[in-house]
Amino acid sequence: MDRVIAAQVYNRICELGSLSAAARALGISRPMVSRYLEQMEKWAGARLVNRSTRKLTLTAAGEKVLQKTRTLSQISQEIEDQSVKDLPSGTLRVACAHFTATQLIAPVLPDLLQRYPQLRIELDVNNHPVSLVGERIDLAIRITDSPEPGMIARRLGECRSVLCASPQYLASRGVPEQLEDLAQHNCLHYSFFAGQSWRFLTPEGEAIATAVSGNLSASISSLLMEAAINHCGIAMLPEREASAALREGSLVPVLNAFTPKPIGIFGIYQSRDYQPAAQRVFLDALANHLAAPSD
Numbered sequence: 001m002d003r004v005i006a007a008q009v010y011n012r013i014c015e016l017g018s019l020s021a022a023a024r025a026l027g028i029s030r031p032m033v034s035r036y037l038e039q040m041e042k043w044a045g046a047r048l049v050n051r052s053t054r055k056l057t058l059t060a061a062g063e064k065v066l067q068k069t070r071t072l073s074q075i076s077q078e079i080e081d082q083s084v085k086d087l088p089s090g091t092l093r094v095a096c097a098h099f100t101a102t103q104l105i106a107p108v109l110p111d112l113l114q115r116y117p118q119l120r121i122e123l124d125v126n127n128h129p130v131s132l133v134g135e136r137i138d139l140a141i142r143i144t145d146s147p148e149p150g151m152i153a154r155r156l157g158e159c160r161s162v163l164c165a166s167p168q169y170l171a172s173r174g175v176p177e178q179l180e181d182l183a184q185h186n187c188l189h190y191s192f193f194a195g196q197s198w199r200f201l202t203p204e205g206e207a208i209a210t211a212v213s214g215n216l217s218a219s220i221s222s223l224l225m226e227a228a229i230n231h232c233g234i235a236m237l238p239e240r241e242a243s244a245a246l247r248e249g250s251l252v253p254v255l256n257a258f259t260p261k262p263i264g265i266f267g268i269y270q271s272r273d274y275q276p277a278a279q280r281v282f283l284d285a286l287a288n289h290l291a292a293p294s295d
Contacts, residue, residue, distance in 0.1 A: 161262075
């Protein structure tokens with residue numbers, strides 16, 4: 001039997017002076033109260049109460065045990081109160097880009113909000129970096145190789161990309177065989193990552209960059225993906241976003257020998273001295289999601 005519960009039952013017995021009264025107050029049967037009392041006496045190794053038809057009195061050992069069980073119950077309640085206090089609650093303001101919101105954060109929200117009903121999440125979806133202090137942001141989720149100085153950056157995972165185009169585009173413009181061939185193609189590129197340059201890892205693991213150009217750049221990767229599906233050019237897209245189109249065949253990978261260089265995904269916040277429970281569970285959920293295999 002649970003000794004903490006037995007101690008609490010014993011306290012009520014002593015407080016009310018009757019096993020029957022303690023049973024009514026606790027909403028349990030009198031035999032159950034009697035079993036908890038027996039458990040306490042077995043635990044203490046001594047008789048704790050003298051029973052009679054009219055009243056119940058404590059033995060000397062029972063008086064000493066009562067002091068300890070009251071302390072135990074108080075400690076137990078303090079621990080329980082602290083546990084409730086530490087449950088994620090309140091509003092967590094999170095800044096992120098469109099891809100991060102739809103592909104990385106959206107999948108974790110249903111379970112997170114169901115598990116923690118007192119938690120409220122506000123997403124500030126903006127493809128331009130925002131000031132955590134100036135915009136009253138608690139947490140920013142950023143895909144970057146260079147987290148800003150002066151902030152705490154927790155690495156959550158990495159964003160892997162794939163170079164791809166539609167079969168129709170490649171049929172009309174040819175399939176690139178080497179990185180240098182990209183100069184002859186219309187390259188659809190993301191506005192903020194390394195300008196008009198794509199970075200790869202060679203088969204030997206060497207980092208290499210190649211300049212690209214094209215008639216479309218955008219800060220939203222889903223727009224670039226739609227343009228690539230509609231035969232506008234070659235795009236470097238996040239694997240998580242392009243996976244469905246690759247499975248369906250509306251996009252096909254190109255230059256498979258060269259791997260687009262992965263980019264880190266970070267949770268950015270202001271201080272490590274105190275991390276609210278809401279922020280901690282949000283980052284843990286996102287890190288677990290990123291560690292799971294993508295479809």
